[in-house]
Amino acid sequence: MVVEAGTQQERVAGRVWTVRLDPHGRPSAGSVRLSCSRAVCADQRFPGGAGAGRRAAVEHINLHLARIHAGGGPRGEAWCACRAADCVWHTPAPVAGPRGGARPLPGAVRCGGPVVLTVYADRAGRLWRIAEMCARCAAATPDCRVLDTAPAGSGQAAAKSAAAEREPADGMNTDGVAAVFSDHGPSPAAGASASAAGTLSSAAGTLSSAAGTLSSAAGTSSSAAATPASVPRARAASPAGTSRAKKPWGKIAQRIVPYDLEPDVLRVELIELGDAFRAYQQRAEPDLVLLAELHERKARAFRLWADVSGDSSLHHEAQRAEAAVQTTLEMHANRGGRPVGDTADGDRPVVERLLTRHQAEHARAVLDHAAAHAPHPDAEARLAVFMLTLRAARAGTANVTGQDLTGWLQDDAERVLQRLLAADWLRLPSTVAEVMASRPEDPAAITVPALLPEQPRPFDFGKTTRARISGWAQKVVGDRKIRKRKAGAATRLLALYTAAHSRPDGHLGRLEDGGLHLDRVAAFCTLTPEEVAEHAELLVAADWLTETDTARGGLRGQLTERVLPLSGLL
Known part of the structure; x- marks a missing residue:
């Protein structure tokens, strides 16, 4: 005062x-x-x-x-x-x-x-x-x-x-x-x-x-009677003796490019890269190949910048750019489709994949989580836990309808829902009967307490990845030919597991494994090893698998061409 x-x-x-x-x-x-x-x-x-x-x-x-x-x-x-x-x-x-x-x-x-x-x-x-x-x-x-x-x-x-x-x-x-x-x-x-x-x-x-x-x-200014002195124009403060007109000024990744950065070719490259990224943001349509090239140039430039300046945070930025290159190329391949053999041969048909490799890894993580945290060991409860976990993975809450539940579990839906509610794995806003009667225009809001934000987070994917995995699972569980065969929950779990653990060409398991471990498949589907072969034959009849073989403790086979877009890209 x-x-x-x-x-x-x-x-x-x-x-x-x-x-x-x-x-x-x-x-x-x-x-x-x-x-x-x-x-x-x-x-x-x-x-x-x-x-x-x-x-x-x-x-x-x-x-x-x-x-x-x-x-x-x-x-x-x-x-x-x-x-x-x-x-x-x-x-x-x-x-x-x-x-x-x-x-x-x-x-x-x-x-x-x-x-x-x-x-x-x-x-x-x-x-x-x-x-x-x-x-x-x-x-x-x-x-x-x-x-x-x-x-x-x-x-x-x-x-x-x-x-x-x-x-x-x-x-x-x-x-x-x-x-x-x-x-x-x-x-x-x-x-x-x-x-x-x-x-x-x-x-x-x-x-x-x-x-x-x-x-x-x-409001408006109250100093109408006063005539303030003129305000000079904006100018950038420059170090003494330095002319900004001689050396262009630039910015990239929220960092100012120093006017005295040496070598000069690095300073020019960083300024041009910043301008190129800003120009890319103004494009009407994305060009993921161009974006990957920009990230690759950024990674090289930031590594050199870190070496000449000794700033360790620049090394971290370079590593982020390198990861962005791989992610962008995968997005481009997923958007344009991959050849069946995951090669660039023009003679092979192109398959538009539903998941990227990274998203498929998250899908397998949710499968493992559902197997470990289902309150009951039967196939119906595990299938419901998997589908509801995907719906509520981000916030612990989700909207479902009676049509969703009957599509997953047929006539067992009401019984399974009641068992999950009794085990306190699931909480409903109303009775089970009211949830089963809910329609798409008025879905029921369910809560999975273990997935609420205040609990430890089991997953680290974003909302886009969650939606893609949920859509992928819905396509697998609701496959038209599997529904025609009136396949039960165990068969649908086997379809999920085989799709998630297949290579880009459709073969099951990693190349060095030569198939899937039969014991692991049986444990996930809540079946005995002998029963896995029976349900695999049902998938062959539903045109899901071309052939199966359960000899020597493994499940070998290949996805049919019609379901190749659902491959987990091992």
Whole structure:
């Protein structure tokens, strides 16, 4: 606050409000936490993901802006908040001070001009900052927009300070706020920033897309009678003696490419790669081959960058790019289909696979989980546990209908559901009879307690993979020819197991095994080894397997051509 001392007034520190969006809980849960540097603002948690968190952050920012406007706007007697933080908001390379603290480079601190109210939003949509700072620092800070300017005179300083008590200074927190910026677009012109009738949302409308569009809740400026001093145009702070015009500036993977990075060919490659990735994001149609090439170039460039800079995090980024190359190529192969022999021969027919190799691995993991956690050892209970686990794998809850259950279990559905309910493996919102009568337009919401978010997570796949595996399992269990044979739950479990454990050409088991271990197949299907052969013959009759052989303790055979798209791609 302002303290009267004769005819002079002591200046106060500029106010800062920092709003952050951070992950909360397990990464697979997708929950985020919204926190504000103001002590009276409690943390908020949003299970709906980053989108819901960003919308709440924008509303929170608008609430503070409205209060600041009601309190008189920016205070002309305030010190620059950016200067109080050693100008780290726009100075790229601080150096060690005489007492060990980080100090800005000589000549980099260029405070001056009137006090302005600014809003900053980082490009990733994770940090928002409202600050009272000088016009020069505002112009030098990329992604920073001027919303209002303090009156040129200081006669209203005491009145503003008294009104500012509605937003106390204990909300200030400039420690640790050091962002890296990439946007060097111009700031609003002086006339636009000084407009008394303009709304705050129009001044902040050009914030990055990650921050959203600020609403007009902040109101209009109340300093209509004052004529603020002009605000200089935005500029990027450059180290002394360095011209940005001589060396292009760039960004890739949320990292600034250093202007002095050597060798120069690496710096140029990183800048071009960043531009190429941004251009790819603007494409109307994806090109996965091109994307794989970009990731491969990125992996090579980041490995070299890590070697010359000694930054271990760059090695990690290179490894991520290498993994992205493999994943992208698999997506391309899965989208366009693979030849039957998993080769590039033009004479072989192309098969459009339902699962990628990685998704098939997750499918086998769910099969193993169902076998280990089914509350009853019979085939019907295990089949129901597998299908319901796939439905509820992400959140522990799912929607099912009576048609789903009868499609999986025929006449045993009601009995199996009652047994799972009695074992507390499953919880229903109503009676079993009501669940069996549910229709697609009004499905029943079931809960699997062991899969709720507060329990240890048995799976680490995302919602897209879950949906693909669930669709794959539905195609296997609901196969038309298997249904015509009126095959029971054990036969359908055998169909699931053989499809999940087949090679791209349809042969069962890995190449070195020469088939599936008969004991493992029998244990999964809750059959004896002798009974496996009988049910395998049923699959042959249903045109699922071409032939079977259970001699020498193994199950050998091959999927028919019509079910090759369901292969687990061992």
